[in-house]
Amino acid sequence: MHPDRLVERLSAVVGPAHVLTAPEVRASYETDFTGRYTGRSRLVVRPGDTAEVAAAVRACHDLGVPLVPQGGNTGLVGGSVPGPDGDEVVLSLRRLTSVGPVDHGAQQVTAGAGTTLADLQRYVRSQSWEFGVDLASRDSATLGGMLATNAGGERVVRYGTTRANVAGLEAVLPDGSVMDRLAGLPKDNAGYDLTGLLVGSEGTLAVITRARLRLVPRLPHRVTALLALDSLEAAVALLVTLRRLESLELAEFFTADGLRLVMEKTGLPAPFRTPHPVLVLVECAGRHDTAGELAEAVEHPSVREVAVALRDADRHRLAAYRERHTEAVNAAGVPVKLDVTVPLADLAGFVGDLPGLLAGRARPYVFGHLAEGNVHVNLLDVPVREEEAVTEAVLRRVSQAGGSISAEHGVGRAKARYLHLTRSPTEVAAMRAVKSALDPGKLLSPGTLLGSCPPSPTPDR
Template sequence: MQMGNSSTFLDAARELLGDRGLITDPELVEPWLTDWRGRYHGAALALASPATTDEVAALVRLAREHGVPIVPQGGNSGMCGGATPDPSGEAILLSLRRMDAVRDFDPALRRITCDAGLVLQTLHERVAEEGLRFPLTLGGKGSATVGGLVATNAGGTQVLRHGTMRALVLGLEVVTPLGEVFSDLAPLKKDNRGFDLKQLFIGSEGTLGIVTGATLALVPAVAERVVAWVGLDSLENARALLLTCQGRLRGELEGFEVLPEHCLAAVVDHLPDARRPLGEPQPWNALVELAVEDKDKVADAREALETVLADAFERGLIADAVIAANEGQAEDFWQLRDTIAPAEKALGPAVQHDISVPEAQMPAFLASIAPEIERDYPGTKAVGFGHLGDGNIHFHVLAPPEAAPAWVEEEGKEISAQVYERVTEWGGSISAEHGIGQAKLGELARLADPARLDLLRRIKAALDPDGLLNPGKLVTPTP
């Protein structure tokens, strides 16, 4: 690697990519320099948009020759600043959005191979034409790309049945930090040629390689979903209901979300036409979804869920429940769940934590951490909601009324440090599905097991010896 001036690099990059593939106009680059939450803002030499994998590989080799850092970016919808460059302006942003082709689609085998820049919503629409679906969705599906989903090992509300991206990726194509193309797109069920290298890149946040293509698993489209809203006295009862549903509705149980009364009240106040699904407020609410793929089995699924809920009522696990009468009502139930974040944002400043603990310990963990935070930081309100079935809870701490603007950066950071310490003590993770990025870089270095950190650093140094691929994200350099 030889350090060169930026103009020499940009001239060579423009010759490689053409005017469409290299944007240097500051006004055009500016929108991509800030993360989705607006918390991180950086600078960049340019925005590169290669059209092929070969162009990506050539650009990486060129950047390495000139010592230019590369920040890969998908839909720029991440939650931890993992695709935002630092303020130095020395890096180049690498966008895969021009690479959005479907390379191969085999409906009979239920798999699709596509470019990394394909937008999730477009993927959904394409496979739906053949009566199939890609069983992962999230709020940013209109901008999130396949490459970004792979790089962050995205999850969502369907993990309970189908798993995270790790379970859905059958093959990968990756450009390494040395500019080599690693192609492992063939969906082999048996392959014992050593390490499963594709898994190394899934969840690596663009620090080990640039995902340029993926082969993904598909499942049959949903003929109809059966959705219930359930009121409960406690999170412990919600956990017991989940276990019952998993035992008796395993084949079709796809979602099991929980939210406390505080979250539901905030949503009802926030949405003009929102209505409570149940007559009386309950301390906790569960949103249960069955995804039925066979139209002839919809009635049986509804009856099975009714039976489970009736039995749970008799056992004292639930206080009340209602099953959506139609798709419109089911969508209304999900809108209540999906509007929690904006509804709580309207209440004022807060610090959010995307955390996980072993599923069986989730009720006890929340019962411990919420009162601890509210005691140590008077005036705050601590609430947890999210994916009970996979141990992932979104734990938000709302600022006291009329808190100063600096609250998030001062007391809020102290609260987050305490939350992450407790999560670590409980054997959990400080990042369940959003990644580390730059937001949690310091906390991972502070709290992670030394052996884990050492392995992360060794792998990073081995694959990216010059440290040019997405620097300052996920893992800190060896001290």
């Protein structure tokens, strides 16, 4: 195929200004947020609505050109960037930013895949609603990427992952046809749950263009507390008490090492005069004052010190100690990021085993979502020759515990070869069958999720 043929077809769809071919212009679309995953695209196309997405996908399908859907490019596993061969088109969805009126009766709103989480939050909050999912990367993460990876974030303990907050989708299938499931019906059992299937599929089955999102009432009373503890075992024990709070929205953890790095790289002052091994960030929200309820809970004997905030500015200040971890780690180097889930009973054991697993080959920083046993393992100073061995050692330990190698950021390209550690041969075969049925040409997100997974893996569970 003459390269100009694809350019001509796509230019006719989106206009020449939105077909990016110059290497220096494509560059920002070819490297992900971590700086670790970089590829080379044939070109970048930027459609402005669903019809243009469908036409662009159809053009690539007709010419046999693989493509990679991309939102805010804040992914951590290489799933949002092209491979190294230069034969893939990056399909940027950042222009799909339309947001419809809030349906107050249904408690829903329809928004485009390119809408950032922060923009959606501002819009629905102005009408006394909230979207239940929240992320530290809210200013750059787009809904399309959140849907594709089934993002979790900070408020899963109360509202669930992204999938639980989606009432319907509009998506373009690999042949360019459009699936419209935006009615948002609370009861609709006619056949397979295609919306649920596409959420978390990492762009391998369809290109999500719009979503019908569930909203929750904006709660007027909030209180945030930072708790100092002696160990992760104590934090897990405290969680039992915290879960009894009807108002609990958030329970995050980090360690003294991570706090020191955050203070060093951001200039934040120490939250307490005395250092403590483990810190837990808690937030409660309700229709009535929740401060008393939280105060009673944090009288737990394992809590050594407490900092409490009621005003928004003070709450954001406390939250920054947890939310700025990613920024601080990235400022210290290019990390190997391993987002995993382990059973809560094994959380402290898993973190305690990391130094032995790493055997001096990396400098670990861990933080995450306490209530879900979701640990963000960030490894700095890993020699290139050791990256695969270190990754495998950590992920095998997760598998042996009955955990998951991917908690909320997807499998992407980075973990595709390890999928068999957390999914059985039967499950992988079923996934491949679904992929083949919807995308027989294997044109959507090649290399992501199933691309490097052995067809017949040996179980290691």
